[in-house]
Amino acid sequence: MRKLIFGMSVTVDGYVAAPGDDLSWSAPSDELFQWWLDQERAIALFLYGRRLWESMSSYWPTGDQQPGATPAQVEFARNWRDTPKVVFSSTIETVDWNTRLVTGDAVAEITRLKAEDGGPMRVGGATLAGAAMRAGLVDEYEIVTHPVLLGGGKPHFTALDSWVNLNLVETRTFPGGVALTRYETRR
Numbered sequence: 001m002r003k004l005i006f007g008m009s010v011t012v013d014g015y016v017a018a019p020g021d022d023l024s025w026s027a028p029s030d031e032l033f034q035w036w037l038d039q040e041r042a043i044a045l046f047l048y049g050r051r052l053w054e055s056m057s058s059y060w061p062t063g064d065q066q067p068g069a070t071p072a073q074v075e076f077a078r079n080w081r082d083t084p085k086v087v088f089s090s091t092i093e094t095v096d097w098n099t100r101l102v103t104g105d106a107v108a109e110i111t112r113l114k115a116e117d118g119g120p121m122r123v124g125g126a127t128l129a130g131a132a133m134r135a136g137l138v139d140e141y142e143i144v145t146h147p148v149l150l151g152g153g154k155p156h157f158t159a160l161d162s163w164v165n166l167n168l169v170e171t172r173t174f175p176g177g178v179a180l181t182r183y184e185t186r187r
Contacts, residue, residue, distance in 0.1 A: 003139045005043070007124075010144065012147060014157065015150045018153040019150075039142065046086070046121070050087065089101065106128060110137055141182065166183035168183055169182050
């Protein structure tokens with residue numbers, strides 16, 4: 001059985017994007033970017049909702065060719081292109097870059113993928129992750145908290161049907177007051 005990880009940057013008041021999908025508050029330091037790269041290298045399959053897919057696919061297919069790209073950004077772009085991806089959307093018609101589109105029941109497909117043998121999967125996008133959380137499919141949470149308050153926007157966590165008890169397995173701080181807390185789901 002595969003592990004399912006939900007990890008995103010979040011504000012202190014619990015948002016992953018400001019109104020208008022503004023992510024400018026979440027620009028990572030070099031050290032944090034390297035940490036994300038190290039995490040992504042260990043992932044065997046990315047699971048994206050539509051909005052996160054559109055954001056990632058608008059930059060990372062050619063991120064290694066951008067002027068001034070750091071070695072970590074070059075590696076991140078290559079890893080992103082090479083790692084298999086599944087996009088869950090009923091509005092997108094085509095996807096590229098080692099990606100498969102699923103237009104049906106996301107929870108059923110994630111459940112099927114999780115039951116397979118293979119390396120860990122990362123679910124990205126608060127809406128898609130929320131559905132996986134409500135279904136009890138998320139095994140690990142990587143919460144990277146940035147020291148900013150937005151007062152509104154896209155929430156990191158959606159409403160749950162019941163409590164999810166967690167075990168703290170790691171904490172770490174990064175430049176600029178960014179803090180990682182990593183939890184495993186207590187089963």
